[in-house]
Amino acid sequence: MTRLRLGLAAAGVFCASLALAQAGDPRRSGYQEMGPALRKMQDDDTANPAMLFVQAGAAAWAGKAGAAGKSCADCHGDAAVSMAGVAARYPAVAPTLNRAVDLDGRINLCRTTHQQAPALASESDDLLALGAFVALQSRGLPIAPPDDPGLAAVRTQGAALYERRQGQLNLSCANCHDDNAGRKLAGATIPQAHPTGYPIYRLEWQSLGSLRRRLRNCIVGMRAEPWDYDAAEYLALEAYLMDRARGMLLDAPGVRP
Amino acid sequence: MANILVNAPKTAKKGDIIEIKALIMHPMETGFRPGTNGRIIPRNIVEDFSATWNGREVFRMKMSPAIAANPFVSFFTVATESGTVVLRWSGDGGFVAEHPLAITVT
Amino acid sequence: MPAPRRRAFLAGAAAVTLLPFAAEAMPEALAAAIREVTGGAEPRTGKVTLDIPPIVENGNTVPTTVSVESPMTAHDYVRAIHVFNEKNPQPHVFNAWLSPDNGRATVGTRIKLADSQKIVAVAETSTGEFWAASAEVIVTIAACIEDVT
Numbered sequence: 419m420t421r422l423r424l425g426l427a428a429a430g431v432f433c434a435s436l437a438l439a440q441a442g443d444p445r446r447s448g449y450q451e452m453g454p455a456l457r458k459m460q461d462d463d464t465a466n467p468a469m470l471f472v473q474a475g476a477a478a479w480a481g482k483a484g485a486a487g488k489s490c491a492d493c494h495g496d497a498a499v500s501m502a503g504v505a506a507r508y509p510a511v512a513p514t515l516n517r518a519v520d521l522d523g524r525i526n527l528c529r530t531t532h533q534q535a536p537a538l539a540s541e542s543d544d545l546l547a548l549g550a551f552v553a554l555q556s557r558g559l560p561i562a563p564p565d566d567p568g569l570a571a572v573r574t575q576g577a578a579l580y581e582r583r584q585g586q587l588n589l590s591c592a593n594c595h596d597d598n599a600g601r602k603l604a605g606a607t608i609p610q611a612h613p614t615g616y617p618i619y620r621l622e623w624q625s626l627g628s629l630r631r632r633l634r635n636c637i638v639g640m641r642a643e644p645w646d647y648d649a650a651e652y653l654a655l656e657a658y659l660m661d662r663a664r665g666m667l668l669d670a671p672g673v674r675p
Numbered sequence: 676m677a678n679i680l681v682n683a684p685k686t687a688k689k690g691d692i693i694e695i696k697a698l699i700m701h702p703m704e705t706g707f708r709p710g711t712n713g714r715i716i717p718r719n720i721v722e723d724f725s726a727t728w729n730g731r732e733v734f735r736m737k738m739s740p741a742i743a744a745n746p747f748v749s750f751f752t753v754a755t756e757s758g759t760v761v762l763r764w765s766g767d768g769g770f771v772a773e774h775p776l777a778i779t780v781t
Numbered sequence: 782m783p784a785p786r787r788r789a790f791l792a793g794a795a796a797v798t799l800l801p802f803a804a805e806a807m808p809e810a811l812a813a814a815i816r817e818v819t820g821g822a823e824p825r826t827g828k829v830t831l832d833i834p835p836i837v838e839n840g841n842t843v844p845t846t847v848s849v850e851s852p853m854t855a856h857d858y859v860r861a862i863h864v865f866n867e868k869n870p871q872p873h874v875f876n877a878w879l880s881p882d883n884g885r886a887t888v889g890t891r892i893k894l895a896d897s898q899k900i901v902a903v904a905e906t907s908t909g910e911f912w913a914a915s916a917e918v919i920v921t922i923a924a925c926i927e928d929v930t
Contacts, residue, residue, distance in 0.1 A: 452838060464680065465696055467747070625744070635926055740871065749888070
């Protein structure tokens with residue numbers, strides 16, 4: 419229960435710091451666009467549905483896996499120490515691959531390389547759980563994308579995708595999320611699209627999901643053809659969005675409508 | 676094993692009214708939604724939730740398809756004596772899950 | 782036409798049984814579900830607080846808490862709380878059974894609402910009284926959602 423009490427105390431502290439951090443910064447997290455009932459659902463670690471996944475992730479962290487018979491903990495020890503700040507600095511370049519990966523990609527690299535276990539399927543409960551558990555360790559920390567020249571090209575590609583009109587409605591991400599953020603689209607407030615809460619428990623999904631899944635929803639919503647699930651375009655957009663959100667505090671794992 | 680998250684005090688004074696909050700991972704498929712093939716996805720919900728204190732039932736709830744996925748319940752109960760509070764969920768497809776909580780009452 | 786006659790009947794009944802409980806505005810399924818629980822008696826308004834946001838960003842998960850004023854003693858306690866909805870495919874939301882063991886007649890959960898609609902909470906006391914509260918919830922949906930395929 420100490421972990422729980424710490425979690426509750428941390429949640430309280432986090433809310434306060436989120437309020438402070440926003441003073442002077444015109445950027446708003448999707449958390450701030452939600453009504454009080456949903457913010458309360460996110461703030462309470464004992465009632466946030468995302469915490470079910472975090473709990474599963476904590477168990478997975480401690481469990482041995484793969485031919486190497488190792489758990490995450492065997493190399494990384496206490497996640498609260500070793501994973502602090504990690505979710506805040508992905509996507510990043512994986513040196514062994516010499517290309518950018520997101521956090522899920524990095525987790526799978528560890529699994530295949532060090533645990534000699536098969537990669538976890540995208541959007542699978544197992545991968546989401548681990549991702550949520552790791553992301554939680556960066557809650558309250560500022561988004562800190564690496565100053566890595568290797569990321570420049572993918573960020574530029576992401577920026578171009580963000581600005582590009584596409585689909586039947588001929589809209590770009592920027593049309594809604596830059597030009598009309600804060601206004602209503604039907605009954606919903608258009609957020610500024612900063613990925614501060616990922617992975618999120620999206621009420622629409624009734625489940626936890628990744629930024630990639632959310633981006634696909636955006637593209638379908640724009641009546642554009644979504645790229646294949648493992649397309650490089652999503653990673654480019656993620657890299658751009660994290661750079662655009664640089665300095666904003668992570669509130670993962672979040673609840674969103 | 677079902678994924679369950681419970682928040683309840685570990686200790687209480689006799690007569691205290693304590694709050695118990697419980698979350699369980701479950702799809703709560705309503706039985707009204709069509710799947711991708713146009714056919715209705717069969718209902719799969721938790722229907723019954725109960726709490727017993729040292730075997731004595733202190734709370735019972737019947738859920739319908741109108742309860743949200745990953746159902747959350749919060750209720751109150753008077754701390755009577757030290758022992759075990761058992762939370763129990765059951766539903767479609769023979770689903771049963773139990774979660775015991777040890778509480779010390781002084 | 783059934784509606785005006787029922788309205789007149791209930792207006793007459795209201796004068797006797799203190800019913801500002803807009804029963805005539807309810808679809809039959811909801812009214813029938815309430816009658817099933819109360820045995821036909823019309824619930825009185827009061828004692829029940831239905832805490833639910835008036836406008837929600839998504840109908841899939843709506844935090845809802847029902848509280849009933851009651852001493853929760855052996856002589857006077859809330860025996861059950863029944864919650865109903867107006868526009869979902871079926872009218873029930875949940876039923877909860879309580880006793881003096883609970884100390885407080887407050888139950889919280891999260892519900893699904895298919896559309897903007899009325900929610901009704903009925904409390905049944907050990908002395909055989911029925912008290913109710915209702916709330917109107919506006920359900921909005923998120924703008925960019927998943928394709929089922």
